[in-house]
Amino acid sequence: MKHLRPHDLAREHGISTQAVRNYERDGFIPLARRTPSGYRTYTEVHAAALRAYLALVQAYGYATGGEIMRSLNTGDLDGALTAVDRGHAQLLRDRSTLDAVGRAVEHLTRDREVAARASADGDPLSIGELARRLGVTAATLRNWEAVGILSPAREPVTGHRSFGATDVRDAELTHLLRRGGYPLEHIRTVIRQIRTAGGTEALSDALDDWRRRLTVRGVSMLDAAARLGGYVALHGITPARPGAAGEAAPGPESPPTV
Structure with a gap:
């Protein structure tokens, strides 16, 4: 896997390397690996996380964007999705x-x-x-x-x-x-x-x-969803889909069988 420096992540978005370190400290991107000499080294997973976080900030604001990424990076996928749902409900x-x-x-x-x-x-x-x-x-x-x-x-x-x-x-x-x-x-x-x-x-x-501003926010949410979906898949935290073991998965409007 390709290794990236803090400067590589920062340059893509026009931000400082200190901002990248702050996002790591705050849990918005996963922790970096360290070289034997103590330098941070990132991967495409970190790059995808940073893209997702910055897109979420545009769509949901700093607080909710940070909440979503911290939830994902601590394994709380349901918590992240709940925050996303709250944002869509507020827009509606x-x-x-x-x-x-x-x-x-x-x-x-x-x-x-x-x-x-x-x-x-x-x-x-x-x-x-x-x-x-x-x-x-x-x-x-x-x-x-x-x-x-x-x-x-x-x-x-x-x-x-x-x-x-x-x-x-x-x-x-x-x-x-x-x-x-x-x-x-x-x-x-x-x-x-x-x-x-x-x-x-x-x-x-x-x-x-x-x-106009609501339309911009809605389009930003679409972009954030794409970035977030890419990060979730790359990070390997997508749950198994219903029916993966050969069972027929219920449709989106089908009630669960009891």
Whole structure:
């Protein structure tokens, strides 16, 4: 088997030899062999591990990428696969949230009258005044506050709620989305995104960028899976496949026989 120096591994990725040693120390690549004089020597297995780790970092981030590689390098294949599955599940949740927010923003954009009224400045309103403006009860507004949609200021002396222009906008948009049948948890996400973006139009642009980043992450996961599969095979930690001894392996949707 071909032997590689730390410099060989580092040069492929444009990183320092110290980074390679750090990755070895942290368990992201297997331990190096040592020459009689004490120098590190690596193999193609180490090179594959480094490629897999750096691809995982792009797809899952440093923490999860490191968790996956440490699990593999200590023989915990199930632990590594569980971390991979969590990453895919998070991506799916992010896509679902993005779709829900996108539909809500389309709803808001169609009702330009409400959007314009919600964007207007004005004097702060009490909870009763805002409730009358929307045609809802004060209890409804308190519920929206409790779930994190509204966050009104408090009068310093009386402690009464004071809804400024931004709070009124959020309440107007919440009322519109509730009439459209959206659950409060989706509305909370939309309102928070609107606060961050600065309005529904800016949020639409932000959603386009959000979708692009999710696509990039998904493609990065595909690349990481290929690198990881190559490392697992080269490292010899792939479990025996069902049916290897002549039995018919169940299909991916077949329940196990009891």
